[in-house]
Amino acid sequence: MTVSIFVNLPVADLDRAVAFYEALGFEKNPMFSDETAASVKLNDAISVMLLTHAKWQGFTTRPICPPGSSEVSLALTCPSRDAVDAMVEAGAAHGGSADVNPPEDHGFMYQRTILDPYGHVWEPFWMDMSAIPDTTPRSADEGPQG
Template sequence: MLFVNLPVSDLARSTAFYEALGLSKNPQFSDETASCMVLSDTIFVMLLTHAKWRTFTSRPIAPATTSEVMLALSCESRAAVDAMVDAAATFGGTADVNPAQDLGFMFNRHLADPDGHVWEAMWMDMSGGGASA
């Protein structure tokens, strides 16, 4: 299992943002300091208030204008990539924080959530065509 822990400045806003991207909230592991957002049976995004975050580390929270990590999410199609990035822009995030990349067999676009955490929505042709497709 993978738990991606993210500090957020407004828990309700961030929870609504990730719900708009298609994640669901698991109330069993959520409270006024954290929202457990379910991406799959084995991947969870833990949205943590700054106060909750500070119980795990004394390291400073990166400003929204920096990149500490880029997390890639596989999508079912090019259209699904576009839909995810468009939803991000509609619900308080930022679309295309990096240039889109289209290599034919692989297509990706990047979005930032309201706190500046960068996600890469990507589709790849898994038929074995590779770069020569």
């Protein structure tokens, strides 16, 4: 069985949240959507459940994080630097906030940040696995790191 993840997020305006995630490339799944919740699917393994505050409070008595706080950062791989930029720009054009943390370019890895309209942090990133620096500890007799 393939393991899937359903990230559950509280939102104040369900329609606005769905529009934001669809702009990022997620697809609404009507099977798990109604007037209190919407499932948006990125691929067969990753879905986000957008829950109205009332629905969210049916799952937990813990308070919803206030605006300006951060409870989690969700990183998503992208196939290229351009795809990272496109996701952040699409999110910013649909009610999100781009680059709340400075973009990071490490050569082998490129990352930016987008907040959804409710302050949930997403970090699309691209990484060239073949270019990751070798940081394996070596003993003095093994010579310099490569």
